[in-house]
Amino acid sequence: MMKTLSLSVAVALAGTTLTAAAQTPPAPPPPAAKAQATPYVMAAGKSDLYEIESSRIAMQKSRTPAVRNFADMLIKHHQKTTAATMVAARRAGMKPTPPTLGPGAAASIAELRAAGAADFDRVYLAQQLPAHQAALELHQSYGARGDQAALRTSAKAAVPIVRSHLTAAERLQANPRNGM
Template identity: 40%
Template sequence: MTKLLILAPLTLFATPVAAQVMNPTEYVTTAGASDLYERTSSQVVLETTTDPRVRSFAQMMIEHHTKSTADVKAAAAKARVPAPEPTLNSLQDELVSELRTEQGAARDAAYIAQQKESHQQALNVQKAYAAEGTVPALKAAARKIVPVVQSHIAMLMQM
């Protein structure tokens, strides 16, 4: 099961970011699902982790990804782009479920592995929309989120 947890995040996002520019609604939906996944998986790991680094990181993920969701929703409202309430896609939901089946250090390790991949995917989404998006307010939000996600990746590489 752990192998699935490590490999499955490779397809967290169905849209091949490099192949096409997302339309504004796709960007808002994808960014929202990504943030929700980060928050939900972090809440799961906080239930059992005893590792202070994992605990601190998970708490920060909840805070930062709540803020990025709010930033994207505000930008969408400003641009009059629909911003549906974020939902997990089926793979993200499965990953959270699988994370719940792990315990202790195994859960922490699975969480960190998932976070590394999901943050790289989130960075790809944000960078792509920041560079090629069609709605200025959403592009600005994406540009603001990029360095935050990059800082998360740097932290994860130290874990």
């Protein structure tokens, strides 16, 4: 009986350790997205959709006001950047489709849904940092050398927004209670 209990506790702790250690950031955008319109629009849309969906989960699961405020801001801002990208894509003669999550982002979302209350904020913020770093690099790169003027303008407009999100995520990770 004692051996079974010890083994059960060890297995439970091992599962907790793996879950606590896991932090699956969404995959970075493909290199072509940094200069070509179609991959850029797709990558920007996927990035925004991940931010919106992950933040909706944060609004449900986080009990930390500063994290919830951050999530609310991300939802609002990324809805706007998605709309601006779609308008710019249409100006460039494209017919953009609504964004979908890629496999990496879907795995990140699944990880957030599975995260326990004690780990949620840490996992959410750990995903936000690399996601925003990748998004910042995407918008900066496309804004500098993208092949469509309307999309370059939209990408350049997204840079300060994403940069402010990255700064806020870094502050929150350092102090989740009042990092913003």
